Amino acid sequence: MCRWAAYIGAPIFLEEVVSRPGHSLIHQSHCATECGTAINADGFGIAWYGERPEPGLYRDVYPAWSDPNLRSLTAQVKSGLFLAHVRASTGTATSRNNCHPFVVGRWSFMHNGQIGGYDRFRRDADMLIPETLYGYRKGATDSEVLFLVALAEGLEQDPKGALERAVLRLERLSREKGGVPHIRLTAAFSDGERLFAVRYASDEQAPTLYHRWSLRRGGRAVVSEPLEQDEGDWLPVAQGSFCLFEGDRVRVEPFRPDPLAVAA
Numbered sequence: 599m600c601r602w603a604a605y606i607g608a609p610i611f612l613e614e615v616v617s618r619p620g621h622s623l624i625h626q627s628h629c630a631t632e633c634g635t636a637i638n639a640d641g642f643g644i645a646w647y648g649e650r651p652e653p654g655l656y657r658d659v660y661p662a663w664s665d666p667n668l669r670s671l672t673a674q675v676k677s678g679l680f681l682a683h684v685r686a687s688t689g690t691a692t693s694r695n696n697c698h699p700f701v702v703g704r705w706s707f708m709h710n711g712q713i714g715g716y717d718r719f720r721r722d723a724d725m726l727i728p729e730t731l732y733g734y735r736k737g738a739t740d741s742e743v744l745f746l747v748a749l750a751e752g753l754e755q756d757p758k759g760a761l762e763r764a765v766l767r768l769e770r771l772s773r774e775k776g777g778v779p780h781i782r783l784t785a786a787f788s789d790g791e792r793l794f795a796v797r798y799a800s801d802e803q804a805p806t807l808y809h810r811w812s813l814r815r816g817g818r819a820v821v822s823e824p825l826e827q828d829e830g831d832w833l834p835v836a837q838g839s840f841c842l843f844e845g846d847r848v849r850v851e852p853f854r855p856d857p858l859a860v861a862a
């Protein structure tokens with residue numbers, strides 16, 4: 599399982615989330631506490647928004663703790679909206695194209711979890727991506743497929759519904775040709791103005807997800823694990839939830855992929 603962290607609010611240096619806290623994302627890359635493996639060393643990435651609609655993107659295949667460029671970048675770059683990810687591969691190669699976040703236009707997306715038996719239906723999953731979006735398929739992960747299928751399902755107009763439909767399509771393939779667990783995911787994505795997050799699983803073991811508003815920073819962190827283990831005011835997100843974070847506002851709705859919403 600991977601670890602990730604996102605932030606929305608007043609601009610801060612990226613290091614305020616990525617490297618400085620006691621249980622920062624870099625610390626979680628080798629000492630994660632709320633997932634199946636403590637080590638997340640199969641690459642990392644950051645997507646951040648600034649003066650232009652499209653996000654900046656920095657990804658590499660090194661463990662996050664061993665890349666001095668990452669620490670230098672996060673110490674100098676400020677942003678009011680960013681996504682950061684450290685990867686533990688569930689089977690696909692360690693390559694830059696397989697590192698999260700993924701970016702298409704102004705959208706960025708990152709994922710933690712798995713789609714059961716994905717290797718058995720990879721070709722079928724790729725076929726869900728329409729030709730107009732297939733040129734953005736650079737890697738081999740199930741996460742990138744999920745993102746591109748959600749875009750095809752109308753992420754721009756209906757973020758929650760589009761992701762529900764995309765998850766349902768891939769969950770169906772897993773049930774038909776893959777294996778258990780069919781879907782486990784927490785994901786975060788953004789259009790440069792809003793931050794979305796989801797926690798869902800086809801069983802009872804969705805990966806963990808938390809958020810917290812910081813008065814000092816004037817912003818909200820949304821994370822796989824709390825960034826400071828002695829801070830007790832992190833709010834856990836219930837399984838089966840879709841969250842919208844905009845300014846200091848939070849909206850949480852049920853996330854329930856509906857078979858009736860997608861034709862067979």
